[in-house]
Amino acid sequence: MTTDMKKAMFHSSSSMAIFIMILALALAAFSGGLMKTLTESLEPPLISFFRFFGYFILLLPIALIKYGGKIFQRGYSKEQILRGLALVLGNTAFMYGVQHVDYANSIAILYVYPFLMISLSVWILRERISSRTWLGVFGGFLGVILVLRPDLLKLEFHGLFILFTGLMVALQMLLNRKLGRATAPLIVAIWGALVGCLVSGLFAPFFWSSPGKTDLVIILILSVCTALSQTLMIVAMTWASADKIAPFTYFEIPFAVLVGFLLFETLPDFLSWVGITLIIFSGVLVKLVPDTFQMRPRDKF
Secondary structure, X not given: OOHHHHHHHHHHHHHHHHHHXXXXXXXXXXXXXXXXXXXXXXXXXXXHHHHHHHHHHHHHHHHHHHHHHHHHHHOOOHHHHHHHHHHHHHHHHHHHHHOOXXXXXXXXXHOOHHHHHHHHHHHHOOOOOOHHHHHHHHHHHHHHHHHHOOOHHHOOOOXXXXXXXXXXXXXXXXXXXXXXXXXXXXXXXXXXXXXXXXHHHOOHHHHOOOOOHHHHHHHHHHHHHHXXXXXXXXXXXXXXXXXXXXXXXXXXXXXXXXXXXXXXXXXXXXXXXXXXXXXXXXXXXXXXXXOOOOOOHHHOO
C-alpha cells in the first residue's frame, strides 16, 4: 500500500470518527433533556441508576449474541473498572455540584474537559498535539463562554465538584480510545454499563420511589440514547486521536440549544448565537486547515 493511500485511509477514518462523535453528542444532549424532565418526579441518584440499568439490559443480549460469555473474560481489566467508576463519580459529582452552583457556571466549568483531555492524551496516549489543535479548542471554549456567560465572581466551593466532573469526562474519553484499541467497542460499553449499574445500585434504595408510566417510557428512551451515545463515543475515540476529536465535543452546545427549544421552549440570545458560531468555526478549523499551518518557533510570542 502506497503512502498516499495510507494517508487517504487515515483522513477518511478521522472524518468518519468526527461524524460519529457528533452523532453521539446529539444523543447525549437529548439524554440530558430527558434527565432534566425526569427530575420533576424522581431523585437524581435514582435516575442515574435507572439510566445505567437500562443501558446494561439493552446492551447485554447484543453483546452475548456477538461474543458469548467471552465478554466477561475479554473485557475485564483495571481500565474497564476505572472507566465505569469515572462514569458514576462524574455523574454524582455533577448532580451534587449543580445543586449549589448556578447552572451556567456549572456547564462552563464542565467544558474544561477538552483541555484536560488533550493534556492527558500527551501523558496517557503519548500523542503529539499541534498548535492548531490548541487554537481550535481555545476558540471553542471562548464560544462556550459567550453562550453561557458565567458569573465567575459567584463561584462557590461546590464548583470544584463540577471541575472534578470535567476531569472524569476527560478520563472517560481517553479510556474510550485506549480500551477501544484492544477491545471491541461493544465490550467496553457493556463493562461501563455494568460497573455504573452496580455502583449506582448501592445508593438507589435510599432514594427509591416507583416511577409512573410516563416516567418508564422516558427511562426506556433515555436508556436507548445512552447505550447508543456511549458506544458511538467509544468507536469515535478508537478511530481518531484525542486532539482530532476534542474540538468537536463543543457541538453538544448547539444540540443542547435545539433540545432546550423543543422540550422547554427556550432559545439563545444574540451573544449566544455568536458563541455557537465560534464553537462550530473552531471545530471546522481543526478539520480543514492543513497540518502545515502551524506557527514556526520564531513566530511564537
